[in-house]
Amino acid sequence: MSLESALSVALTLRGAEAHALLCDGALPACAECEASLYPRIERFVRQGPQRDLCRDCFWPAERVYSELGIRVHRYSDWLTDEDRHAAAEIAGRHPVEDIHDLVIDDLPIGEHALAGALRFFATGSIDAEPHGEAVLRRYLEAAVLTARATTRLMRAIDFQAVMVTHGIYVPWGIVSTVARREGVRVVTWNVAYRKRRFIFSHDDTYHHTLMNEPVEHWQDTELKPQQERELMSYLASRREGLFDWIVFHRPTRQDPHEIAAKVGVDLSRPVIGCLTNVSWDAQLHYPANAFPSMLEWLVQTVEYFAARPELQLLVRVHPAEISGFPVSRQPILSELKKRIAQLPGNVIVVPPESGISSYALMSLCNAAVIYGTKMGVELSSVGLPIIVAGEAWIRNKGITHDASSPDEYFRLLDRLPFAGRLTPEQQARARRYAYHFFFNRMIPLPFIEPKAGYPIFQLRLDTFDPLRPGATQGLDLICDGILHGKPFHTDERRERRVAASV
Known part of the structure; x- marks a missing residue:
């Protein structure tokens, strides 16, 4: 069983009629496809996933749902020959430079197609990929087919809610947007950082909802001493990943002064941390971002600090570039050096393969500038001032300095170095949000068991x-959210016994 099939059973046991929509090889590309699986990408361009990935994807899922008594819909049942012809024609007709902004029937088809292609290549841009355009056109065709199939399905059956993972890419992002257009409530989910926990969101991908959720959910809840100890203990554990699903590196305990000497930081001058994120992940349109991409932000940040020799910029490249899944095919340092061949002397770069702890590096800093990394939640909790230029989830919380344009960003940089760390009031607010994020928004399911490999968990159900x-309780909360639209955060209902054990 998968999490979604288990939820189908749980919803059925609560009186709902659950259906499953499965791709039966009808799509020419999807989120299961990755360049790392195709040593010869031209093979994928010619024949897509049908001769390999599709063979072992559809039938196991269909068998599980059928044995559970869940009604299964196949994509091909809701597509016609005219749909297939139209999708191929649309995918071949539009100029490649226009695909990102392509909207069809009020659906952002092109945005999700491009996000899917970027995920396929594990890169922030397809411009340098020899087969980039051909793969993008496959994802565009798949997006159109998904839109047509799900539109027909949702108009034939009166669904009350649709649940998908992520809520972006192809097909999940298209299913979500069709459902919203058709007036069907949308629920998205993803694995949370903490083991045996998941993040669920209403109406949109968590990449958007976590930036924009109402602050009333957490800002007025003072942490009790036990909760603060629980939070700080967990944040300390994240340095080694003891209670998390995914760990990018397991650093040994390191003395900050030794680290400074090792990487070449001069502690007599202010140090500003700069944390990158993986360039291909969740590449959607974020209206509040100050720059069009993380790379452009990084280039302009380095150029700015070149004119501020009294400061040092300590760039930590995200370890997930080489240890994440999929591994990035566009190393950010290589891309940076294409734009700035000789880095300024006051810019120090710690590469992704370095075993030095990012937390230890940031302990050397007066402040940190970030784009989309999640570390802003943790660093603000220990008092470090943060400047946000991109889609980091700590944005909009009244904790960080948020920039929505280059001018606003550079005005914030002009204030560096800051006079001090966050005030006690600011740090208390940061910890209230961190507790909400790591404990209330991450819903525990004790019958989930971590495992090695992919997927990273399995169900333990006899x-x-x-x-x-x-x-x-966690499952009750999730089902209440899906069935009745209740919030997906635990508050005082969370299972303290489970929280203590994980």
């Missing part, structure tokens, strides 16, 4: 009893 109403 019977359906843990799926029944009242058996698991």
